[in-house]
Amino acid sequence: MEIKTGISLQTKQQLSQLQVESLNILAMSMMELKDFLQNEEIENPLVEYTSGKEEAAPITYKETERFYNGTDRDERRENELYEIEDSEKSLEDLVNTQLQWEQIGETERKIVDFCIQSLEQSGYLMIPPKDIAKDLGVAEEQVEEVLSMLKELEPQGLFASGLEECLLMQVRGMDEEELLSDIIRNHLQDIAEGKISTISRGLKISSAEVRKLIHVIKNLNPRPLNGIGGEKAQYILPDVILEFQDGQWNIELNDKWTGNLQVSDFYIHMMETAQDEELKSYFENKLRRARFIMNAVEQRRTTILGITREILKRQEDYFLGKGQLKPMTLEDIGDVLEIHKSTVSRAIRDKYLRVPSGCVLFRSLFTTGIVSSDGNGDVSRNTVKTKLKELVAAEDKKKPWSDEQLAGLLQDAGMPISRRTVAKYRMELGIGGVFQRKDG
Structure with missing residues (x-):
């Protein structure tokens, strides 16, 4: 083996320490940002931190039905912090307050209550839909429909049939x-x-x-109920508030309560009049740091608001409850805003958006599309799942369709997906295989 040495020229892009920190600030939640700004004031004499005039008062989920159901809110509580109450009933409150109860019938309520009471400590529901249907004396299709609805709730992975489905729901x-x-x-x-x-x-x-x-x-959560009903309260803070009034949308970044940074005039004057070069250099470094943080925070606001506007353009009907979620990827948003998809990913990390129909995790709004066979553009995965549920509900239970047959029916409906994808979507919807669905 011969070892040779040589010189090669290559171009390599590396992020500076300031760029990395700027991206970290972008990824921070509101609570993390507030803690960060307070810490900056402690460490940097040129920084003056002013807390928001009104602190976001913690409230329990029991008091937030208007939040999830899109009903009127008290004007005094514009910026609120939403807390999962620590009590024996916290799980029940967590589920109940996320559901649109006015659209749920008596039988579905019975199924919901049964599922809540049957949850394992991990957050899994280990009882098959067929057994739930038998115990309650209801149709298995109704149980599967309710389970599909429950699996859309937060935290992600709740009501999964086991570890595998729990993780699949989170990715x-x-x-x-x-x-x-x-x-x-x-x-x-x-x-x-x-x-x-x-x-x-x-x-x-x-x-x-x-x-x-x-x-x-x-980094996924294998036990969705961890931390719920324990000693430490869990909080949900809507990072962005979308309101629709008189035919117009208003987008507001919910960060007023986190406070503001500004440069101290006192120390600026001290820097300008300082005779000691070492002291002057110290203040100049701290000033550069203060200005960097202020610029990074403002850039964070601009990026999050820009992403929200682009999402709104694509999902307006969905936010108003008038349509399905449309296909949308991180690349789609990044291309329009001329930023990398990883920047979009950081900006939406663990952040919530409040819309007229309720509260949603930013990440849940991104879904890949399937090219329709009729040439009329993409259809979202949610649309395909809805059609899949309709097909299964309408099938002959004595001769249920196989995944191959379902794939063919979806193809006829302009939704070309493979048998394997049908099986994947079926499992995510809590729909059993052909033998599980067969009656008699």
Whole structure:
């Protein structure tokens, strides 16, 4: 083996420390931002931090029906912090206050109550829909429909049938959803045993990519009920508020209560009059730091508001409850705003948007589309799932359709997806296989 030395010229882009910190500020939640700004004031004498005039008063989920159901709110409580109450009934409150009860019939209420009472401490519902239907004396289709609705609630993964479905529910809408789903379905044991090469060969991707995907999976929550009903309260703060009045949308970043930063005039004067060069240099560095933080916070506001406006353009009907969620990716938003998709991802991390119909996680609004066979553009995954549910509900229970047949029916409806994707969507909807659905 011969070792040679040489010089090569290459271009490599690296983020500076300031760019990294700016991206970290962008990814912060409102609570994290407030703590960060307070800490800056402590460490930097040139920073003056002014708290918001009105602190966001914590309230329990029991008091937030208007929040989830889009009903009128008290004007005094424009900026509110939403808390999961720590009590024995906190789980019931968590579920009940997210549901549109006026649209739920008596039988569905009975199923909801049964499912809540049957949840494991982990947040899983281990009882099959068929058994729930038998115990309650209701149709299995009704149970599956209610379960599909419950699985859309927060926290993600609640009411899953087990670990695999819980993780699958949490990777929906992510950039690498297909690969992540493949690993979760087929390689969880390989992850536990550290068999990176096995996963790499199975997925035909590099070991480095596998490690990145595993890192994402390890950051998911395998127990959705962790922290609920415990000693520490959980909080939801809507980061952006979307209001629709008189045919016009108003977008407001809900950050007034976090306070503001400004530069101290006293220390600026001290810097300008300082005779000691070392002291003057110290103040100049602190001034640069203060201006950087102020600019980063303002850029954060601009980016989040820009992303919200672009989302609104695409999902207006969905926010008003008049249509399905349309296909939308991080790249779609990034291309319009001329920013990288990773920047969009950081900006929406763990952030909530309040709309007239309720409160949604920004991440849940992003979904890939399926090219329709009629050439009329993409249809969203939610639209395909809705059609799939309709087909299963209308099938002959004595001769239920196989996944292959369902794929053919969806193809006829202008939604070309594979048999494997049908099986995936069916499982996510809580719909059993052909033998589970067969009656008699």
